[in-house]
Amino acid sequence: MAKSIQEIDSFAEKLPDDTRASVHHASKLKTEKRFATLASDFEEPDTLRKTAARVKQHTLEHLDEYLLQAEASLQRNGATVHWASDSEEANATVLRIMQQRGAKKMVKSKSMVSEETELVAYLEKNDIEAVETDLGEFVVQIDGDHPSHIVTPIIHKNRKQVARSFEREGLGAYTESPEELTAMARRHLRAKYLAADVGLTGANFVTADTGRITLVTNEGNARFSMAATKTLIVMVGIEKLVPRQSDLPLFLSLLGRSATGQALTVYTQFIGGPKLSGLPEGPEEMHVIFLDNGRSEVLASDCREILRCIRCGACMNICPVYRQASGHAYRFVYPGPVGAVLSPLINPQGFPQLADLPKASSLCGACQEVCPVDIPIPDLLVRLRRRGKLEKAEKASINTPGFGVWASGATSPGMWRAGLKMGHAMNYLPRVLLDVNPAAHAWQEHRDLPPFDGGSFRSWLKEKDKEAGK
Amino acid sequence: MNSRQAILDKVKAAVGVLSERSALPSEDEVAALTSRLRPGADDADSLVACFAERLQAVGGVLLRGTAELEAYLAEHGATRGYLDPAVAELMGPSNLSANSTYERAEVDAMQFGVTRATMGIAETGTIVLTDRDTPNRLAALAPWVHVAALRESEIVRDVRQAMAAFDDDPSIVFVTGPSKTADIEGILIEGVHGPGKQACLLLEG
Ligand code: SF4
Numbered sequence: 001m002a003k004s005i006q007e008i009d010s011f012a013e014k015l016p017d018d019t020r021a022s023v024h025h026a027s028k029l030k031t032e033k034r035f036a037t038l039a040s041d042f043e044e045p046d047t048l049r050k051t052a053a054r055v056k057q058h059t060l061e062h063l064d065e066y067l068l069q070a071e072a073s074l075q076r077n078g079a080t081v082h083w084a085s086d087s088e089e090a091n092a093t094v095l096r097i098m099q100q101r102g103a104k105k106m107v108k109s110k111s112m113v114s115e116e117t118e119l120v121a122y123l124e125k126n127d128i129e130a131v132e133t134d135l136g137e138f139v140v141q142i143d144g145d146h147p148s149h150i151v152t153p154i155i156h157k158n159r160k161q162v163a164r165s166f167e168r169e170g171l172g173a174y175t176e177s178p179e180e181l182t183a184m185a186r187r188h189l190r191a192k193y194l195a196a197d198v199g200l201t202g203a204n205f206v207t208a209d210t211g212r213i214t215l216v217t218n219e220g221n222a223r224f225s226m227a228a229t230k231t232l233i234v235m236v237g238i239e240k241l242v243p244r245q246s247d248l249p250l251f252l253s254l255l256g257r258s259a260t261g262q263a264l265t266v267y268t269q270f271i272g273g274p275k276l277s278g279l280p281e282g283p284e285e286m287h288v289i290f291l292d293n294g295r296s297e298v299l300a301s302d303c304r305e306i307l308r309c310i311r312c313g314a315c316m317n318i319c320p321v322y323r324q325a326s327g328h329a330y331r332f333v334y335p336g337p338v339g340a341v342l343s344p345l346i347n348p349q350g351f352p353q354l355a356d357l358p359k360a361s362s363l364c365g366a367c368q369e370v371c372p373v374d375i376p377i378p379d380l381l382v383r384l385r386r387r388g389k390l391e392k393a394e395k396a397s398i399n400t401p402g403f404g405v406w407a408s409g410a411t412s413p414g415m416w417r418a419g420l421k422m423g424h425a426m427n428y429l430p431r432v433l434l435d436v437n438p439a440a441h442a443w444q445e446h447r448d449l450p451p452f453d454g455g456s457f458r459s460w461l462k463e464k465d466k467e468a469g470k
Numbered sequence: 471m472n473s474r475q476a477i478l479d480k481v482k483a484a485v486g487v488l489s490e491r492s493a494l495p496s497e498d499e500v501a502a503l504t505s506r507l508r509p510g511a512d513d514a515d516s517l518v519a520c521f522a523e524r525l526q527a528v529g530g531v532l533l534r535g536t537a538e539l540e541a542y543l544a545e546h547g548a549t550r551g552y553l554d555p556a557v558a559e560l561m562g563p564s565n566l567s568a569n570s571t572y573e574r575a576e577v578d579a580m581q582f583g584v585t586r587a588t589m590g591i592a593e594t595g596t597i598v599l600t601d602r603d604t605p606n607r608l609a610a611l612a613p614w615v616h617v618a619a620l621r622e623s624e625i626v627r628d629v630r631q632a633m634a635a636f637d638d639d640p641s642i643v644f645v646t647g648p649s650k651t652a653d654i655e656g657i658l659i660e661g662v663h664g665p666g667k668q669a670c671l672l673l674e675g
Contacts, residue, residue: 026656041505048503054495061491064482077640083474135662136653152653159654178654182662189663190612194577210636220611220649220664226641227607238477243494249630250500260652263507263528264594264629267664268644275640281574281607282641292477300484 006356007395008321011329019156023148023326026155027317033261034314034370041263042253052254053374055247056308060299066208066241067290073211077273079286087117087348090291094119094200094233095126097287101231103128103197107189109215109222110134111202112150112311113235113291115333116346119200130200131192133221135185142169148327148335151259151313156326189221199225199283203236204255204310206288207245212272213288214248216255216265223267232274232283238290239299239307251310254372258312294346303380306341308373315367315377321360330357337367341380355393358384501630508593508628517592517625518672524595528647529660531669536564539617539671543582546667548615551582554605557619560586560673572609583609587618588642589635590670593628596646597670600639607641616665618645621675 005013038045059066071081084090090113098106106123108114108130120141123130132141136153140146143165147153154162159176167174172184201222205214213234215222226232242251256262275282298307316322316336327335332343332354340361344354358381367377388396485491509520522532533539543551543566553568572580585605589598597618604610610618626632629644636642649664660666 022655029656041507042503043506051495051500051503054492055500058492058494061485061488063485064478067478067481077638083477085473085476089473133663134653135651139653152656154653155656157654162654178657178659181654182651182659186662190577193663194574218650218652219662221662223607223611223643224663227611238481244497245633245636246497246630247500249628249633250503252629253503253505262646263505264596264644264646266528266646266648266650268646270633270636270642270644271640272638272642273640275607276601279601279605279607282601290477292473292480296477296480296484299481300487304484 006359007331008325008329008356008360011331012325015324015326015329018158019326020324022158023155024323026152027149027323030152030260030317031314031370034258034317037257037261037263038254041257048250048254049372049374052250052372053308055242055250056310056373057305059241059243060239060304060307063238063241063299066243067238069208070206070211070241071290073208074206074288075211077211077286079211079273079288082287082289084289084291084293086293087291090117090235090289090293091119091122093289094235095123095128097231097233098123098128098198101197101285103231105192105196106130106198106200107133107193107196107221107225107229108137109199109201109217109225110137110153111200111235112333113202113237113293114200115147116293117235117291119235131189131196133189133192133219133225134217135182135219138185138189139165146328147333149313149316150311150334150336150338156328190224193224193228196225196229198231198233199229200233200235201225203234203240203288205248205251206236206241207248208241208243210245210272212245212270214252215269215271216252216267218260218262218266220267223269226269226271226283227281230284232271232286234271234286234288236288236290238292238295239309251372255310255312258310258314258370258372298342298345301345302383303341303345305375306338306345306377306380308375309338309342310373311338312372314370314372318366318370320362320364320366325360329360330354337361337377337381338375341377341384344384351387352391352393352395355384355388355391355396358382358388359396504628504630505593512627514622517627518622520592521590521595521625522672524592525670526595528595529650529668530595530597530647531667533617533669533671535673536561536566539584539669540564540566542617542669543615546582546615548581548613551580551584551613551615552606552609553584554586554609554619556586556603557584557671560619560621561671572606574608577608577612580609580613582615582617583611583613584617584619584671585610587620587670588624589632590620590625590672591627591629591632591644592625594644594646596629596632596644597668598632599641599643599645601641602639611664614661614665615667615669617669617671619671619673621673623675 322336340357648668
């Protein structure tokens with residue numbers, strides 16, 4: 001049988017065990033932290049998610065007006081605004097700005113849009129040194145690798161791999177101490193900041209009313225590039241707008257908690273133009289590049305809700321498929337549930353190339369439940385599956401498993417409970433015993449069961465209710 | 471080729487066909503979503519107590535008075551550094567020896583930086599820095615130890631109140647704890663690009 005498995009599965013299958021373990025461990029940790037802070041800090045976390053969703057949905061549905069307003073506000077603040085329809089135009093704009101200043105060196109903060117446009121490779125081809133300064137992105141860059149998570153790019157690597165890369169690049173002797181590894185990167189990158197002409201960042205939000213770029217980092221790399229360099233370039237997707245500055249407390253509350261379980265990310269910058277005149281450090285020029293790159297088409301489609309995304313990573317952290325497959329299996333910049341929707345829609349190879357992604361989901365709904373802007377990801381996945389069928393995308397039709405056993409279990413409460421109780425026992429059963437259903441067999445051949453950890457949702461809920469005195 | 475017009479036209483066409491468009495939740499509705507971390511009252515004592523607690527929770531250190539500042543710097547072996555003259559004036563006489571200017575050439579030699587903060591946020595233990603109050607952006611960022619000087623009366627209740635006080639300063643930065651990463655195996659490390667030690671010198675008045 002030619003190519004009987006979906007591409008995402010063949011990636012997942014080849015994933016080394018220690019990589020899977022790294023990804024599983026780190027994403028689970030973040031899910032727990034998110035849950036702990038959001039639920040304890042707010043009376044009704046769901047109301048926050050739903051309100052943020054409405055703000056974003058409104059913005060998208062009036063995006064033409066808000067873009068014009070944001071442009072005017074940014075210009076009033078002294079920034080130059082550029083527009084780019086696609087990656088090529090965005091990259092060329094960056095290069096042109098640099099050439100006009102005779103700039104040769106760039107320090108770069110983590111920015112998913114610049115991953116989308118493959119900016120660094122483009123600049124390097126044009127004799128510009130562009131250095132990633134986020135620790136994870138830096139490791140990705142020296143390894144010639146790709147990020148596998150939008151918040152923690154090297155979630156798929158362990159300290160030994162990082163240590164070997166740093167040793168190879170001459171940053172310092174092999175060490176397995178994360179402190180020492182971080183200190184090496186600090187020293188190395190500090191010299192890069194001080195020597196660079198230009199700093200490039202993404203943006204988490206752009207406020208249409210005040211024209212401020214809001215940017216969050218924990219490491220302080222974006223802040224450093226804006227202290228040390230004379231030109232600031234911000235590359236931002238057109239969907240990143242919020243109408244009012246007064247909307248930000250809500251979004252920042254959700255972003256920090258959803259991404260890393262922090263009430264606020266360490267550094268939250270509100271940038272409203274070049275530095276004040278008379279000060280010694282900071283950018284004298286600020287450029288903002290609004291990038292479309294397929295977003296206006298997504299806006300015209302029945303999946304426009306995905307443009308609400310604030311890139312917190314919560315959906316991938318909780319996703320059982322992501323935890324098993326890791327980020328590279330999604331084969332484009334955006335992995336996990338958000339990527340399963342967005343990547344097929346905006347990747348430059350076109351929809352059919354990634355038409356398998358919307359199928360790589362059990363539609364369990366966990367992604368929507370954690371999403372700070374309540375994106376109905378399962379619904380969107382179903383819409384894309386339909387599109388895959390209608391367009392006869394080959395990748396969308398490979399080997400769909402029979403879900404007979406699952407379905408009968410899931411619709412009979414007795415069997416469901418018995419199955420859950422058996423969960424732990426399943427860890428000790430030889431795999432072959434589980435391969436009883438021939439329909440499931442083909443599917444399972446390429447998948448490993450995750451270790452069963454934790455009890456059932458029902459008993460968890462009972463405990464919670466008891467604690468809450470219900 | 472005018473990409474600006476092309477993008478705006480496409481966006482306009484995409485939203486123009488919608489039969490219904492969502493309304494924007496009112497500012498009041500958004501503002502009502504406050505966190506439990508916010509101090510219960512906004513009298514000076516509650517604000518200071520809450521700020522102190524949250525600052526510690528995010529890995530920051532609260533220093534009361536010049537003697538504590540000197541002891542803190544000594545504890546971290548930070549003997550060479552910068553003290554913003556505006557802060558020196560606020561502090562009054564002290565034994566602290568420090569430079570009154572910050573030069574780029576000395577970035578590696580400067581172990582501490584004491585600069586002026588603009589606000590503190592009780593809800594989150596955040597220190598707010600601005601261009602107007604920070605004469606040199608690097609001085610508040612590059613040294614291993616950063617101390618931000620603040621008066622008690624400059625502490626506001628929550629993030630919303632802090633943002634409402636924004637003027638047209640081009641660089642407003644919320645600092646909530648020391649610079650950190652968890653990129654390597656999810657292990658928390660402090661002091662990546664910014665300060666590994668973040669303190670707030672809280673002065674009366
Ligand atoms: S889709 Fe939602 S949960 Fe996923 S990254 Fe975007 S905002 Fe976060």
